[in-house]
Amino acid sequence: MSIGLAEARRIIAAAEKKADELGQPMNVAVVDAGGNLVAFERMANAWLGSIDISQKKAWTSRAFDITTKDLGTHSQSGDQFFGIHASNDGKVMIFAGGIPLKVDGKVVGAIGVSGGSGEQDHAVAEAGAAAL
Amino acid sequence: MSIGLAEARRIIAAAEKKADELGQPMNVAVVDAGGNLVAFERMANAWLGSIDISQKKAWTSRAFDITTKDLGTHSQSGDQFFGIHASNDGKVMIFAGGIPLKVDGKVVGAIGVSGGSGEQDHAVAEAGAAAL
Amino acid sequence: MSIGLAEARRIIAAAEKKADELGQPMNVAVVDAGGNLVAFERMANAWLGSIDISQKKAWTSRAFDITTKDLGTHSQSGDQFFGIHASNDGKVMIFAGGIPLKVDGKVVGAIGVSGGSGEQDHAVAEAGAAAL
């Protein structure tokens, strides 16, 4: 099973609702089980540099079946995955905002959020993921 | 509103005046609200490797509406944005010298400076930004 | 002398046997003495992001005649090779899972493994290398 456009729209809507509550405009992306982009939205005044980051956070979460927040904890200087950000042609994001989307414990896609602090990005991604 | 060529020339002239005062030749770039280059000048004997860096500092400051100096403080190993330099195809600079250009609190472009120490680059960028 | 397809198949089979024992699906790649890919297999449910990493770990181990684990110990912030991951167009992996393949003390290729922790990746690579 893999995320489709209908689910992606619902996930993005839930994420944007949370972003509105936080008062921080976000870029939100959803990828399917193959890691390919299904849908993306940039809220008004969200950072331009986060268009790319949100999509890559989603890809990363699917590529390694892990939140980018958790991946980041293993990827700082001195940690076991330090240097992983140089792999996959720069697609690996190692800071909070990406979360795998699961159905019955199986990863079927991922959401990536970028536009605020790491804490805000992660909270918005969680709100989106909860809508699945 | 977005920075145009006339403003960019004035900003660059002010930055170069400061660079002359410091006795350090600089590369100076100005981007518009869309993050696209408006004007660039390399002063005589300025570092060749800084041609690219100055333009990317300007882009980064617009892309995240923040000085690259401040972005850098959040992007060292162990910080919340560590790894952001791997995003956006290598366009993200996380050291001092880029400053957003604002009109009435709204970002309308950015200046990026490279050619000296972080402190010098930032000072020259500030002088340029002040000319707007 | 250089690794050929027959040896690569044997090495990959041994690595996958070890991965099965560990209960962690892996991506396994073998390169020849020139650093070029000979064979690659992705086990069912292995991380998608590790397809690239396993191949680059193998390349790195041949490119510097060293395990990526050992290379990593010299490449953290503050170490003598910090920044090496930016070279060779992003092909240099500096975390465990790549091992040079030797015959009579001469490097004839390398194996790269990715799909689990650094410790698991290295153990699987060792099992593969031992099959040569």
Place this chain on the structure above:
Amino acid sequence: MSIGLAEARRIIAAAEKKADELGQPMNVAVVDAGGNLVAFERMANAWLGSIDISQKKAWTSRAFDITTKDLGTHSQSGDQFFGIHASNDGKVMIFAGGIPLKVDGKVVGAIGVSGGSGEQDHAVAEAGAAAL
């Protein structure tokens, strides 16, 4: 003034003599005042991954008129140039082995060496530079 082929050959010969003394085969590159490659040699059994690194060390030393060793001391996590390795499309090397070539205090090119430890690379580059 800029380094020409005759000077580059002499510089490389001196570097290789030093490498032979150290018993460590090296990759040696020389770039001119514009940062463009003039000559390159890979000694027998020198690391394949260092072909790229030696050339980029030479480019970096000319691009910033500084040894890559000294640039490295300012580019670790927490330092003022941290992140500079992400600029210039991956051409910036921040570890020892690159040295600017000067005539009458003016940079006319650079040498880049890779194939051993940072200390060895730097020593070989110094021997090459001394031949100018």
